[in-house]
Amino acid sequence: MKLLFVFGTRPEVIKLFPVITEFQNSDFELKICLTGQHKEMVQPLLDFFQIKPDFNLNLMKENQSLEHITKTVLIQLSEILEKEKPDYLIVQGDTTTAMASALAAFYKKIKIAHIEAGLRTYNKLQPFPEEINRRIIDSVSDLFFAPTETTKQNLLNEGIQKEKIFVTGNTVIDAFLLTASKKFNEKGTELDKIPANKKIVLVTCHRRESFGKDLENICNAIKEISEFDNALVVFPVHLNPNIKKTVNLILSNQKNILLTNPLSYPLFVHLMKRSYLILTDSGGIQEEAPSLNKPVLVLREKTERTEAVKTGAAKIVGTETKKIVEETKKLFKEEKEYQKMALAENPFGDGNASKRIFDCFKEIKNGKRKS
Ligand code: UD1
Ligand code: UDP
Numbered sequence: 001m002k003l004l005f006v007f008g009t010r011p012e013v014i015k016l017f018p019v020i021t022e023f024q025n026s027d028f029e030l031k032i033c034l035t036g037q038h039k040e041m042v043q044p045l046l047d048f049f050q051i052k053p054d055f056n057l058n059l060m061k062e063n064q065s066l067e068h069i070t071k072t073v074l075i076q077l078s079e080i081l082e083k084e085k086p087d088y089l090i091v092q093g094d095t096t097t098a099m100a101s102a103l104a105a106f107y108k109k110i111k112i113a114h115i116e117a118g119l120r121t122y123n124k125l126q127p128f129p130e131e132i133n134r135r136i137i138d139s140v141s142d143l144f145f146a147p148t149e150t151t152k153q154n155l156l157n158e159g160i161q162k163e164k165i166f167v168t169g170n171t172v173i174d175a176f177l178l179t180a181s182k183k184f185n186e187k188g189t190e191l192d193k194i195p196a197n198k199k200i201v202l203v204t205c206h207r208r209e210s211f212g213k214d215l216e217n218i219c220n221a222i223k224e225i226s227e228f229d230n231a232l233v234v235f236p237v238h239l240n241p242n243i244k245k246t247v248n249l250i251l252s253n254q255k256n257i258l259l260t261n262p263l264s265y266p267l268f269v270h271l272m273k274r275s276y277l278i279l280t281d282s283g284g285i286q287e288e289a290p291s292l293n294k295p296v297l298v299l300r301e302k303t304e305r306t307e308a309v310k311t312g313a314a315k316i317v318g319t320e321t322k323k324i325v326e327e328t329k330k331l332f333k334e335e336k337e338y339q340k341m342a343l344a345e346n347p348f349g350d351g352n353a354s355k356r357i358f359d360c361f362k363e364i365k366n367g368k369r370k371s
Contacts, residue, residue: 007035118151169349
């Protein structure tokens with residue numbers, strides 16, 4: 001059985017690495033296609049995880065449009081699909097790379113497996129364009145690897161047959177546990193100079209729907225938070241020019257705020273470990289933080305990761321300056337509130353999601369399960 005993995009951005013590499021590792025050294029034939037939607041943010045990960053793509057569409061352009069990504073993947077991947085004729089195309093999550101790849105496979109009547117299927121906010125503009133990307137992927141997929149029971153239920157509600165859905169946990173937990181278990185040496189890194197007694201507030205932000213006013217509000221909140229007792233804000237800034245421009249304008253050269261380039265995955269995991277709390281609009285970080293017992297305040301109006309909100313590990317705080325500051329202050333001042341979030345359960349998996357995905361394909365290959 002021939003499998004083609006396609007991915008292009010930072011979170012896709014992190015979340016597919018443990019899955020690809022399962023399939024390497026097996027009797028599946030494996031091909032890997034990188035779309036190049038991200039460049040600098042992906043290359044160090046490929047090196048770290050030792051992933052060698054067979055194809056690279058090399059598509060990234062400065063401040064690229066959704067149309068550019070979609071069109072390039074659709075046209076260039078189609079040629080690869082025609083030549084390689086895989087039995088399955090495997091995509092992860094909700095990026096435009098994943099959506100356009102799934103569409104390209106559908107046009108060639110190639111089967112599609114979706115890892116991280118069934119996440120929904122049921123608001124087509126939040127997050128934009130990811131909510132519609134994942135719905136498109138799920139409308140053409142043949143195998144659905146849902147990370148949780150909630151995401152399985154979303155798929156069932158949409159009429160997907162239950163035989164095609166597998167609850168696996170999220171593969172990000174596999175990648176995260178593997179990385180977190182390795183020793184990390186801070187020497188010479190950005191973290192080397194941070195005094196141990198500082199309360200690190202780790203911030204990341206990159207959603208397209210927040211560009212402009214919402215991002216300005218978030219940055220203004222961060223400025224106020226940096227004045228809290230003993231606080232140090234560490235903000236690895238996404239390379240998207242729409243993010244960099246606003247963040248640099250409002251937050252550069254401020255006391256108690258450390259702006260950095262995107263950090264390597266092991267360094268970022270280590271930084272999460274050292275943090276007091278995390279403010280983010282990232283999907284992956286909402287899933288990782290509860291494994292480390294770090295409270296997450298979600299800088300969005302809606303989340304598709306409702307499980308962490310339910311267990312109490314995450315709280316949606318939106319993009320209004322006042323609300324973000326108030327909720328962060330609460331966690332600085334009220335020990336009980338902090339502990340309640342920190343001790344909440346991680347609902348996203350046990351670190352064996354990739355193995356479950358591999359086992360499912362093995363059963364299909366051996367004819368024990370219908371594809
Ligand atoms: C993309 C995904 C988003 C995912 C995020 C993870 C889409 C539409 N968006 O958003 O779902 O959550 O990745 O980070 O699929 N850039 C660089 N170097 C890089 C990466 C980006 O310079 O390595 C800059 C480029 O100017 C690029 C811009 O960032 O044009 C935007 O990149 P793009 O992938 O379109 O959007 P993201 O915001 O990264
Ligand atoms: N991450 C990283 N370095 C950073 C910031 C994030 O390695 O400087 C990791 C993080 O641990 C998580 C993933 O990148 O696994 C999340 O990616 P991102 O927030 O870009 O995308 P999303 O998950 O929102 O799609």
